Amino acid sequence: MNKELTSKEVAQFHEQGFVSIPQITTALEVAWIRESYDRLFxxxxxxxxxxxxxxxxxxEPGAALKAxxxxxxxxxxxxxxxxxxxxxxxxxxxQLLGPAAELVFEHAMLKPAKSGAPTPWHQDEAFYAKGVDNQAITFWMPLQPVDTTNGCLDFIPGSNKKPLLPHRRINGDPRIHGLEALGVDDSLSISCPLQAGGATIHGYHTLHHAGPNLSDEPRRAYALLFGLRSPYYRVKEDFPWNRGMATARHKRAVKADGLVRRYTNNLRSAAKAILR
Ligand SMILES: O=C(O)CCC(=O)C(=O)O
Incomplete structure (x- = not known):
């Protein structure tokens, strides 16, 4: 099953900043991805x-995971x-970005049954750190049917053509990774329910959101981001809302990095001692 967008879908992506397609992979593959996904979590x-x-x-240690x-x-x-x-x-x-498009990121987002928190309105660009030089598009695929009761994605058509809104960490809490855009008018938003293995595609600048998961099943979604490294686009300074971030995730990453460095240094000294 090879998939290409129709010219109408390509036009919608560029005009509105998103497009929804009913199927991007097979039911068999969705079942396999779901098994791997659950194992990893x-x-x-x-x-x-x-x-x-x-x-x-x-x-925080012991706190129930929200998303x-x-x-x-x-x-x-x-x-x-x-x-x-x-x-x-x-x-x-x-097809959308040209032949130099490459995978730049991927992530899996799980919203627990009944308690999965909403994903606030945001533009993915707001997460970009200083030095990022690509304008990515996201392929977001649910691993079970999604609608507004369990966290399908909602988009604001045309927001891809408007400026980047100011953002803050969710509830203004620097310990939280997620961001929320300020001053969003969502009166014209469009929800995109999908079957498992369908996908929405949105641009790095398109305002989007997902509601909470109110259903009895976890909401599993898997997203791939493709971008075009560009000499004309580079985040020159960290956005104000990304300065002073103090997430436990970041601390763990720095510690893990420190452990790897210590291990590598020990290895280097051991190798030097052997070769001396
Ligand atoms: O899965 C979600 O709730 C949000 C996903 C999202 O914002 C994204 O992939 O850009």
Whole structure:
């Protein structure tokens, strides 16, 4: 099953900043991804390195997770690099961005049953750190049907053409990773319910949101981001809302990095001693 967008879908993406497609991979592959996905979350893969964290909470020890997110899941399950989802998304990314499009990021977002927190309105660009030089598009695929009761994505058409809004960390709490845009008018927003294995595609500047998961089942979603590294676009300074961030996730990442560095230094001294 190879997927390409129609010219109408391409036009909608550029005009409105998003497009929804009913199928990007097979039911068989969705079932396999779902198994791997659950295994990774059950194993808490990536927790020590800060790749697994609570998007909407403070990650305090013992606190219930509101919206766990795993960055770069294929680091922990390499077979995720060979999916039809990825091949089809890559083909469409090249259709939308040109032949130099490349995968820049991937993440898995789990909203627990009944308690999964909403994802506030935001523009993905607001998360970009100083030095980022690509304008990515996101392929967001649910692993079960989604609608407004369990956290499908909602978009504001045309927001891709408006300026970046100011953002803040959720509830203004510097310990929380997630961001919320300020001054959003969502009166014209469009919800995109999907079947499992369908996908929405949105740009880095498009305002989007997901409601809470009120259903009895977890809401599993897997997103791939493709971008075009560009000499004309580079975030020159960290956005104000990303300065002073104090997430537990970041502290874990720095500690893990320190451990790796200490280990590498020890290894280097051991190697030097052997070779002396
Ligand atoms: O899955 C969600 O709730 C939010 C996803 C999202 O904002 C994104 O992938 O850009």
């Amino acid at each position: 059950e194993q808490c893969a990536g927790w020590e390195k800060g790749d697994l964290f609570d998007f909407a909470g403070t990650d 766990p997110q795993l960055s770069d899941p294929s680091k922990y399950e390499p077979a995720l690099k060979n999916t039809l989802f990825r091949a089809n998304a890559f083909a469409i990314a090249k």
